[in-house]
Amino acid sequence: MEAMHEDIEKILYPEELIRSRVRELGEQLSRDYAGKTPIFIGILKGAIIFYADLLRECDLPVQLEFMAVSSYGSGTTSGKLVFKKDTDANLEGRDVVIVEDIIDSGNTLYLLREELSKRNPASIRIVALLDKAARRTADISADYVGFACADEFVVGYGLDFAEKYRNLPYIGVLKPHIYEKT
Numbered sequence: 001m002e003a004m005h006e007d008i009e010k011i012l013y014p015e016e017l018i019r020s021r022v023r024e025l026g027e028q029l030s031r032d033y034a035g036k037t038p039i040f041i042g043i044l045k046g047a048i049i050f051y052a053d054l055l056r057e058c059d060l061p062v063q064l065e066f067m068a069v070s071s072y073g074s075g076t077t078s079g080k081l082v083f084k085k086d087t088d089a090n091l092e093g094r095d096v097v098i099v100e101d102i103i104d105s106g107n108t109l110y111l112l113r114e115e116l117s118k119r120n121p122a123s124i125r126i127v128a129l130l131d132k133a134a135r136r137t138a139d140i141s142a143d144y145v146g147f148a149c150a151d152e153f154v155v156g157y158g159l160d161f162a163e164k165y166r167n168l169p170y171i172g173v174l175k176p177h178i179y180e181k182t
């Protein structure tokens, strides 16, 4: 056992389960966007593993773009979005697919969708691997969801705790003493 794996209390979504669900999402997207050339915007850093796997399950001519954002404040319209990295792709008339790791409060995606709408895309849809619906405060939902997630802090498959555990191949919950150390 590697040191990283020893920090995990339990595995919620094993590798094989993620792989088969990502395949289903890819098939669904391939059907829904057939004949189109969507722009998939991956939200750094958390979505990167999901994004890379999802793309390879999509039988579509996809354009790859990335953004890094964070949100401050709460509520629906009062929050503020900070672009740590924007995309310079022209979204005008394009079908935009936002690929995110997890929707928690929903604030980040709410603000991001508002911002991207101003760039006049033909459509915007959201794909989220995990959906923590119980914690939603913003008026937003994903169009495609991998798994409904319980209100637990999860790591792995792109998701981090203090920038660690993103490279775990599964998604799990940390042992309590890991949080208590920081």
Ligand code: IMP
Binding pocket: 046, 071, 100, 101, 102, 103, 104, 105, 106, 107, 108, 109, 152, 153, 154, 155, 159, 160, 161
């Ligand atoms: P929101 O604006 O509250 O929806 O923030 C969502 C972001 O918070 C996600 O993109 C993640 O980066 C982070 N996040 C939320 N829940 C978790 C979790 O359980 N583990 C790791 N990161 C999380």
Ligand code: MG
Binding pocket: 043, 044, 045, 046, 047, 101, 102
């Ligand atoms: Mg994120």
